[in-house]
Amino acid sequence: MSTLVIAEHDNSSLSVATLNAVSAAQALGADIDVLVAGAGCGAVGEAAAKIAGVGKVLVADNAAYEHQLAENTALLIAEVGAAYDNIVAPATTTGKNTMPRVAALLDVAQISDIIGVESADTFKRPIYAGNVIATVQSADAKKVITVRTTAFDAAPAEGGSASVEAVAAAHDAGVSAFVSEELAKSDRPELTAAPVVISGGRGMQNGDNFKLLDGIADKLGAAIGASRAAVDAGFVPNDMQVGQTGKIVAPDLYIAVGISGAIQHLAGMKDSKVIVAINKDEDAPIFQVADYGLVADLFDVLPELESKL
Amino acid sequence: MKVLVAVKRVVDYNVKVRAKADGSDVDLNNVKMAINPFCEIAVEEAVRLKEKGVATEVVVVSIGGKTCQEQIRTALALGADRGIQVEVEGNAEPLVVAKLLKGVVEKEEPQLVILGKQSIDGDNNQTGQMLGALTGMGQGTFASEVVVDGDKVNVTREIDGGLQTVALTLPAIVTTDLRLNEPRYASLPNIMKAKKKPLDVLTPADLGVEVKSHITLLKVEPPAERSAGIKVADVDQLVDKLKNEAKVI
Numbered sequence: 001m002s003t004l005v006i007a008e009h010d011n012s013s014l015s016v017a018t019l020n021a022v023s024a025a026q027a028l029g030a031d032i033d034v035l036v037a038g039a040g041c042g043a044v045g046e047a048a049a050k051i052a053g054v055g056k057v058l059v060a061d062n063a064a065y066e067h068q069l070a071e072n073t074a075l076l077i078a079e080v081g082a083a084y085d086n087i088v089a090p091a092t093t094t095g096k097n098t099m100p101r102v103a104a105l106l107d108v109a110q111i112s113d114i115i116g117v118e119s120a121d122t123f124k125r126p127i128y129a130g131n132v133i134a135t136v137q138s139a140d141a142k143k144v145i146t147v148r149t150t151a152f153d154a155a156p157a158e159g160g161s162a163s164v165e166a167v168a169a170a171h172d173a174g175v176s177a178f179v180s181e182e183l184a185k186s187d188r189p190e191l192t193a194a195p196v197v198i199s200g201g202r203g204m205q206n207g208d209n210f211k212l213l214d215g216i217a218d219k220l221g222a223a224i225g226a227s228r229a230a231v232d233a234g235f236v237p238n239d240m241q242v243g244q245t246g247k248i249v250a251p252d253l254y255i256a257v258g259i260s261g262a263i264q265h266l267a268g269m270k271d272s273k274v275i276v277a278i279n280k281d282e283d284a285p286i287f288q289v290a291d292y293g294l295v296a297d298l299f300d301v302l303p304e305l306e307s308k309l
Numbered sequence: 310m311k312v313l314v315a316v317k318r319v320v321d322y323n324v325k326v327r328a329k330a331d332g333s334d335v336d337l338n339n340v341k342m343a344i345n346p347f348c349e350i351a352v353e354e355a356v357r358l359k360e361k362g363v364a365t366e367v368v369v370v371s372i373g374g375k376t377c378q379e380q381i382r383t384a385l386a387l388g389a390d391r392g393i394q395v396e397v398e399g400n401a402e403p404l405v406v407a408k409l410l411k412g413v414v415e416k417e418e419p420q421l422v423i424l425g426k427q428s429i430d431g432d433n434n435q436t437g438q439m440l441g442a443l444t445g446m447g448q449g450t451f452a453s454e455v456v457v458d459g460d461k462v463n464v465t466r467e468i469d470g471g472l473q474t475v476a477l478t479l480p481a482i483v484t485t486d487l488r489l490n491e492p493r494y495a496s497l498p499n500i501m502k503a504k505k506k507p508l509d510v511l512t513p514a515d516l517g518v519e520v521k522s523h524i525t526l527l528k529v530e531p532p533a534e535r536s537a538g539i540k541v542a543d544v545d546q547l548v549d550k551l552k553n554e555a556k557v558i
């Protein structure tokens with residue numbers, strides 16, 4: 001049995017999501033290789049070789065893979081993956097974009113967003129916005145899987161000494177091209193990996209008021225998130241959305257400010273260790289999942305909270 | 310150009326779904342069903358392309374039992390021109406849906422296929438990408454902007470790090486994200502008109518597809534429930550609890 005883990009990276013550094021995927025792969029009980037597809041991504045290959053538990057790192061370094069265009073990388077992954085029993089990637093937007101395409105090329109199902117491995121062919125995954133957990137069994141010889149990163153501890157980034165091999169396969173499907181990107185720049189920790197997250201909702205009223213969260217985030221080393229309503233209203237960019245159809249977070253501490261607690265929002269944060277809710281409506285559903293609820297006007301308490309931390 | 314839109318019948322997003330007592334599946338008895346919200350955004354985008362003169366015809370397709378004709382009619386009331394139901398019992402898996410959609414694509418030859426990014430029941434987020442693999446078309450997933458430009462379409466995508474724009478050769482596939490548009494409400498006259506629009510029914514055999522199951526649902530269970538904690542009186546008590554009780558700061 002063997003498993004191929006697809007590395008998540010930006011051509012220069014390996015993303016921690018890869019480490020979560022490696023630990024899900026370990027639960028499958030097979031030997032683990034890692035595929036790095038990119039352009040000028042040698043350093044990522046070196047980093048992947050140090051992950052504890054990895055046998056071999058395959059590096060496909062080609063201009064066609066520079067922007068992770070799914071049309072190209074799926075052809076590569078399907079070709080390299082043909083030799084493996086399992087192909088595993090983190091359920092990031094890159095993994096979600098690529099892995100179903102890989103699965104269809106191989107004529108197998110894809111199992112999305114697993115949170116548990118019961119056995120080599122049986123997995124747990126949330127459905128209906130996490131209102132229920134399904135246990136599903138795959139009848140396919142080859143399993144193509146995406147992993148909910150918050151459900152698996154990161155494998156140690158150091159300690160391994162895998163061999164690194166180049167993969168020559170060059171696939172350019174010729175139907176898509178990268179035009180541009182606008183990436184959010186922030187000195188804060190990454191939302192999905194931060195130990196503390198403070199999120200604002202419609203109650204914040206506008207984008208400027210999100211500055212009220214900055215000082216608190218600075219003191220706590222927190223990432224800042226948001227509800228869909230705050231993103232839709234243009235207060236903050238899309239990459240901050242936490243929820244069923246946004247990012248899934250499970251920090252040690254999640255602070256929801258001016259967020260009502262719709263099921264779609266809860267789906268993205270209710271596995272946090274400790275939840276704090278600040279809301280002026282004492283009946284807001286968010287209080288049903290909060291360990292500590294403060295019924296108050298956020299504009300009164302945020303400055304006070306910042307000063308008392 | 311012709312635009313094909315795939316719409317799925319799902320449980321309404323306001324319903325808090327529960328597992329059946331025997332854990333065999335979720336209990337969908339007497340719950341409100343609706344068009345998947347991301348599919349509604351897909352229909353709206355196609356209709357806007359038609360209103361702009363970019364699209365000439367909007368065809369909607371749904372795969373499911375007879376009841377999914379309700380969601381096709383909803384899409385027709387929102388402005389689509391004609392509907393296709395592919396008759397399949399139960400909830401078809403994304404790979405099967407993608408194969409059936411490929412059959413419809415071969416029949417209809419649309420220049421653009423718009424799907425939702427995710428069905429809110431299975432939370433799969435797979436079908437558009439699979440259709441891409443099966444047809445060889447490019448895919449602009451999680452779209453927040455779609456601009457057709459000659460024989461190409463530029464799609465701005467919501468990705469983890471921010472936004473990415475790709476250019477795809479037509480015919481191409483788009484899957485919608487929440488910010489693509491805000492769907493309109495169907496007016497009563499349009500709901501009436503929709504009843505008269507053509508709706509064809511096809512079988513998987515018509516499309517040369519064998520409906521096969523790759524995944525078995527063994528059980529469903531409720532998630533670990535969180536119990537509500539306590540209400541704190543003020544900021545001082547909150548800070549004290551976080552420091553000394555929860556020990557998270």
Ligand SMILES: Cc1cc2nc3c(=O)[nH]c(=O)nc-3n(C[C@H](O)[C@H](O)[C@H](O)COP(=O)(O)OP(=O)(O)OC[C@H]3O[C@@H](n4cnc5c(N)ncnc54)[C@H](O)[C@@H]3O)c2cc1C
Pocket residue numbers: 200201202203204226227228229230241242243244245246247257258259260261262263264265268278279280281284296297298299322346347429
């Ligand atoms: C297909 C689909 C997908 C979705 N995906 C997501 C998702 O991924 N993530 C997500 O978050 N949502 C998602 N939603 C939306 C979700 O259903 C809710 O609409 C959304 O979460 C509400 O955001 P909110 O809590 O900020 O706003 P509201 O529900 O409007 O709540 C605002 C809260 O702020 C409080 N408030 C107002 N002023 C103050 C004040 N001065 N001080 C203190 N409190 C105040 C109010 O009491 C209220 O509880 C999705 C919906 C659909 C249909």
Ligand SMILES: Nc1ncnc2c1ncn2[C@@H]1O[C@H](COP(=O)(O)O)[C@@H](O)[C@H]1O
Pocket residue numbers: 315316317318345347348351370371372373401403406423424425426427428429431432433434435436437
């Ligand atoms: N049974 C179906 N009939 C029509 N379209 C579907 C069906 N299932 C999925 N789709 C389309 O594929 C999208 C993504 O669904 P999924 O891959 O199941 O998350 C949906 O938003 C629809 O556009």
